[in-house]
Amino acid sequence: MSGRNDREARREERLREDEAAGAGGRRQLLIKVGSAAAFLVLVAVIVAVVVSQGGGSGGDASNVKETSAVDRLLNGIPQDGLVLGEPSAKVALVEFGDLQCPVCKGYSEEVLPSVIESRVRSGEATLEFRNYTIIGPESIPAGAAAVAAGKQGRGWEFVELFYRNQGAEDSGYVTDEFLTAIAEGAGVPDIAQWNVDRKDKAVVREVEATTAEARELGFNGTPSFAVEGPGTKGLEPIGTPGSVAALEEAISNAS
Amino acid sequence: MKLPREATLRGIATFLATFGIGVATYIAIADSGGGSPVCVAGGHGCQTVAESSYSHVLGINVAVFGIVGYALLLLCAFLRGDGARMGGFLISLGGFGYSVYLTYLEVFKIEAICQWCVASAVLMTLLFVTNTTRMLGYVGREP
Numbered sequence: 001m002s003g004r005n006d007r008e009a010r011r012e013e014r015l016r017e018d019e020a021a022g023a024g025g026r027r028q029l030l031i032k033v034g035s036a037a038a039f040l041v042l043v044a045v046i047v048a049v050v051v052s053q054g055g056g057s058g059g060d061a062s063n064v065k066e067t068s069a070v071d072r073l074l075n076g077i078p079q080d081g082l083v084l085g086e087p088s089a090k091v092a093l094v095e096f097g098d099l100q101c102p103v104c105k106g107y108s109e110e111v112l113p114s115v116i117e118s119r120v121r122s123g124e125a126t127l128e129f130r131n132y133t134i135i136g137p138e139s140i141p142a143g144a145a146a147v148a149a150g151k152q153g154r155g156w157e158f159v160e161l162f163y164r165n166q167g168a169e170d171s172g173y174v175t176d177e178f179l180t181a182i183a184e185g186a187g188v189p190d191i192a193q194w195n196v197d198r199k200d201k202a203v204v205r206e207v208e209a210t211t212a213e214a215r216e217l218g219f220n221g222t223p224s225f226a227v228e229g230p231g232t233k234g235l236e237p238i239g240t241p242g243s244v245a246a247l248e249e250a251i252s253n254a255s
Numbered sequence: 256m257k258l259p260r261e262a263t264l265r266g267i268a269t270f271l272a273t274f275g276i277g278v279a280t281y282i283a284i285a286d287s288g289g290g291s292p293v294c295v296a297g298g299h300g301c302q303t304v305a306e307s308s309y310s311h312v313l314g315i316n317v318a319v320f321g322i323v324g325y326a327l328l329l330l331c332a333f334l335r336g337d338g339a340r341m342g343g344f345l346i347s348l349g350g351f352g353y354s355v356y357l358t359y360l361e362v363f364k365i366e367a368i369c370q371w372c373v374a375s376a377v378l379m380t381l382l383f384v385t386n387t388t389r390m391l392g393y394v395g396r397e398p
Binding site for chain 2 (some may be wrong): 024026027028029030031033034037038045046048049051052063065066067068072085103
């Protein structure tokens with residue numbers, strides 16, 4: 001009798017152990033599966049990050065972005081045409097750029113804000129945008145629109161906002177609708193007059209003249225920079241300095 | 256350290272996910288009206304972040320993805336079993352990873368802080384901790 005009870009007790013204990021071992025094995029398996037799935041989720045996050053970096057192909061007239069960021073960048077700095085900064089500044093830094101150029105957009109977002117804060121806002125230098133239209137046919141109406149915005153004191157807002165909403169090169173996004181959306185976002189006060197000015201032959205000729213000037217200076221890409229000040233002999237080309245420090249050094253050397 | 260009861264973890268996750276849905280919905284509604292969320296603490300951070308090119312992915316406001324993520328996390332908090340434990344862990348891991356990226360963008364790229372986005376990042380981080388604890392502590396065990 002007692003022997004049978006012992007056998008039953010041992011059997012129940014074995015069953016419990018087997019059940020516990022099974023559950024533990026299942027748990028280990030699920031944690032392994034979870035780890036593999038976690039790896040896949042992290043890969044998915046990286047893909048999402050890459051997609052969002054390219055996110056928004058730009059050139060969208062119905063979705064003009066970063067107006068307030070541009071306003072803050074330029075707020076309180078005097079402008080004359082496409083020249084940004086105090087007229088009394090000793091040094092003039094000139095950017096020869098194409099509004100369709102993605103590298104210029106990169107400069108506009110990553111490099112020039114620091115130079116504007118450190119050297120232009122302080123009154124040490126002016127920063128001028130001159131059109132160097134090398135990307136394609138759409139660059140010319142874009143450049144003319146910037147010059148026309150400059151006639152109403154909003155040239156730099158136009159340039160900066162255009163860069164921040166730039167579309168793919170010569171993809172057809174530089175339409176009247178897109179240019180008008182940028183001009184409105186830039187705060188051009190008289191859009192009707194701006195429309196007249198940007199189609200004015202004299203304005204288009206100005207765009208062509210600065211493009212010719214860039215070629216004469218030996219530039220073959222955008223953005224290219226030139227600097228003029230007491231330490232230079234006229235407008236001296238400095239190419240495409242790769243950093244804020246290099247541009248600041250060029251300004252210091254020219255002053 | 257004693258592991259909290261699963262019911263407690265599910266309760267915490269329910270609260271956090273509900274709160275997250277509220278925050279993400281507010282951001283999405285403010286954006287859909289052509290405006291931006293209002294920073295309660297003042298400043299222009301929320302407007303700057305909302306107007307940045309990073310606020311939309313494939314034309315959709317990031318907050319909409321947040322609503323979907325928090326809703327799925329709420330569902331996982333309601334449900335019992337290994338599917339919900341694993342699902343909550345994986346969704347919150349994805350949400351946490353993307354929140355880290357968005358916070359990086361705010362600090363280093365947009366150079367503005369939106370307190371609603373920070374609130375969402377904190378909620379997602381807490382959800383990740385809660386769901387990871389639930390998964391590691393209870394997966395493979397009886398519901």
